[in-house]
Each structure stands twice: as structure tokens, then as C-alpha cells.
Amino acid sequence: MPTDHVPPGDDPEDGAPILDVRGVSVTYDDVQALDDVSVSLRAGSICGLIGVNGSGKSTLFKALMGLVAPQQGTVELFGRTTAAARRAGLVAYMPQAEEVDWTFPVSVSDVVGMGVYGRLGAARRLRPADRAAVGEALERVGLTDLGRRQIGRLSGGQRKRVFIARSIAQDARLLLLDEPFAGVDQASERTMTALLRDLREEGRSVLVSTHDLAGVPEFCDEAVLLHRRVLAHGHPAAVLTQGNLARAFGAAPSDDDPRPLHPAATGES
Template identity: 65%
Template sequence: MTSFALPHPTSMGAESVAAIAVSGLSVSYNEVTALTDVDLIVARARICGLIGVNGSGKSTLFKCLMGLVQPQAGTVAIFGTDHRTARRSNLVAYVPQSEDVDWTFPLSVGDVVLMGRYGRMPQSRRASRADRDAVDEALERVGLSQQRHRQIGELSGGQKKRAFVARSIAQDAQLLLLDEPFAGVDKTSEATLIGLLQELRDEGRTALISTHDLAGIPELCDEAVLLHNRVLAHGLPEAVLTHDKLALAFGPTPGAAPANVPLRRTADEK
């Protein structure tokens, strides 16, 4: 097979090419169905919130986009190409849940961010000046320049998330997949992450964010997807975050909002 370099999305001259295009996606683990006939289009330069209870298929969708899970049916395209080409071209980056990371591994914050440059390095993994400059810039953008030599596990929850976002920035990824980035994060780090993600969106990058923080979605996201093994709703946050739609995924009584799911932050929470 002849290899080729995928053009950077900003040089494709095709603004209509979706960042994410999923069609008829179905995934099962043994006899357990994770996703059923999922269709999802997310345009470039958008922040899309992915909402659903635990077990609704959010993490499975991320794994399909990264090519870590093979679906039983359906297709996945990232910027008009398959996940393998997208990953080889450094177009997509993943910010995992905290429990998926071994925080005792002896890597510094700078080492973690430098991993975002591996796809651009020669086989020797010797960092060039461009690689070091990209790491410096990424650390500066997330406010972790002073923490670069600390072991990654020594950081606070919010700082850890920012370090992985910095890795995505150093990689120059155009699609960021963030799995519960605000879980265990203090309000200061949350505000920093929100501002940073919106800056990246304004630069033309796309983010798909799995979150349980429904109250924060209107502030952060351009659109939202309600997932319960299939797409129940997709559109503007105010169109998705209605009592009736949320009850389909969260509440036992149609037409009633889940009692434990706030739709708006109170003044004390802001």
C-alpha cells in the first residue's frame, strides 16, 4: 500500500469536511450492547458536549474514534479519513479519565507533554529545537511552565488534566477527545480549561467532551449530544438540555428532569 501524507485540515480548502463523521456505528462486548446505530456529525471548530449516564457508551465512542475498539457495524471518519491515517497524521488526541492513567510512572510533566511530539520525531525519539519549542509553548498556554520538572503524579487533579491538554497542543492535534476533563478539578482549573478549549476552538480546532456537568455545558459548548447507547438528541445545548430529553437518559419518569441533575448553576456554584 502506498503511504501518503494527509493534508492539514486548515490547508484542505474544504471547510465543509466534518471533524467527526460517524454512521451506523454499533458496538457490543460479548452480549452487552454499548452502541447501536449511532450517527454523529461534528463540524470543524466546534466544542461538542457528550452527555449520558455511566454505561451509555461515551467511552466506547471515544475508543472507536481512536481506533481502539472495532465496531460490529458502521463507519468512522475523522476529517474525511479513517482513524489510522488521522492518528498517523497527528490530527487527533485523547485526554483520558484520571483512573486510566498510572500516575506513579516516573515521567515529568515536560516528558508527558513531549510525548505529543513523538509522531513527528525520527525513530531515535531525539527532540529537535522545534519539538522543545512546541513543548515550551504548550506548557505556557496551560500555565504549567513552572511545573515542567515535577513528576506528573505530584500535580493536582486540574493540573494533570491541563498537562494532557498541553500534550495535545504540542502535538498540534486538530481534534481533541476529552473524557470527563472536569472530574475532580477545582473551579480555578475548570475555568482555565474552559477558556483554553474555547481559544483552541477559535483557532479552528474541534473538541468532543464527555461530561456529567450539565450546568456547565451552555457556557462551554457550541452543541451537545445526548447518548444512551444511541443518539437521543443532538443540537444546540438549550435544545438538548430540556427536561423531556434528559429524562430519556437520566430520569425514570418521562417529562420530569432528573432530581440530581442541575440544569443551571446557582450563584454559589459560579
């Protein structure tokens, strides 16, 4: 059972998963969104979450954040309940763009500053060290000059980078990114992928949903293929096979074709 009583500075034992989902099922009314999903993620890795629209990707993210309650199964983050991990600032979440009210009157710096709220008192007043953390995060995502701009006045790629900056200011160890590359230009996508690789090198972990199947082998250390259930989980070359993808995307192959979808999945040029 996960616990709420792990001291904030303690991480799981070496080799233990930082994300551990076991037998999770979620139903909305009579619609089965997740069915007996089990998946784990270890520190310092980028994992691509792949599936068609309606496959349960966003529901999985929400279950990880405690925004929906599974009817069965357990979720642990860093050996704790989702609530405890969130209170400790260990996990950060970027929802899909349509779930955010971009008209809300807050600036870019305000949004990034929300990442440090867990370290503040009831007055929610940023201290000099907190302002420095916000400034450093904005610099890392290349948005220093836009700190005073209202969040809705940014481009799609800039908005996504603001959420990454918030997670950096928060010093989150796990980033949950729901379709961060949707609706962004190639330059912004390159900037974000390079930044996420840097965060991985710092020991952070990323679970990212994406439709860019060809880019997964180059960007991700592992992949999860989801269609309400986990169809495959492992190295991208083992997950992104013709047979697996046919099952995930609706076609029924005559056999389990092991060929990868894209040459990059095997490291070929």
C-alpha cells in the same frame, strides 16, 4: 469509505464534518455499549457529550481513536480512517483519570513531549523546535514551573492540563476529552474552559464528555445526548430539555416536555 491515502496537509472540503460516525455499534461480550450511533462534528466547535455512567461515552471515544473495533458502522476523522488521522497527528485524546498510570516515572515535560513524537525519527530525539513547542504548550496551560515534576505528583486539575498541553504541542485539530472536569477544583475548571475556548477560536474542535449539565449551554456550541444511542444532537437549548433528559437519565415522562433544564440553555439570566 474512509481512506488512508489523503495527503497529510489536506483538510476536508469546506463544510464537511471533521468527525463523522455512521451507524456504529459496539458490543462487549453480551453487553451492547453503542447501538447504531451516528454523529458528526464540524471544525471550530465545542461539543458536549452527555449521558449517565454506562451510556457509552467512553466507548465512543475509544471507537473514535481506534482502540475498540465497531461490529458495524464506520468512523471517519478528517475524511480518513482513525489510524490515518492519528498518524497525521490530527487527533488527541484525554482518557479518564483512572485509565492512566500516574506512577509511571515520566516528567510533565516528557508527557507533553509525547505530543510531538509523530514528527520525530526513530531515535525519538526532540529537536530545538520541538522543545520550543513543548515549552510554549506548558506556558499556555500555566505549568512552566512544573516541567520537571513527575506526572503523578500533580493535582487532578494540573494532570488534565498536561494532557491539553500535549495536544497543543502536537498541534492536534480535534481534541477528545473524556471527563476532563471530573475531580478538579473550580479554578482549574475555569482555566481549562477558557483555554478550550481559545483553541476553538484557533479553529480546533473539541468533543468533551461532562456531567456539568448547567455549564454545557455556556461552554458548548452544541451537545449530544447519549444512551447507547444518540437521543438528541444539536444546540444545547434543543438537546437539554426535560423530556430528553428524562429519557437519558432513566425516567419516562408522560410527554415530550420541551422545557430546557436550566435557564442558561435559552440564554436567560
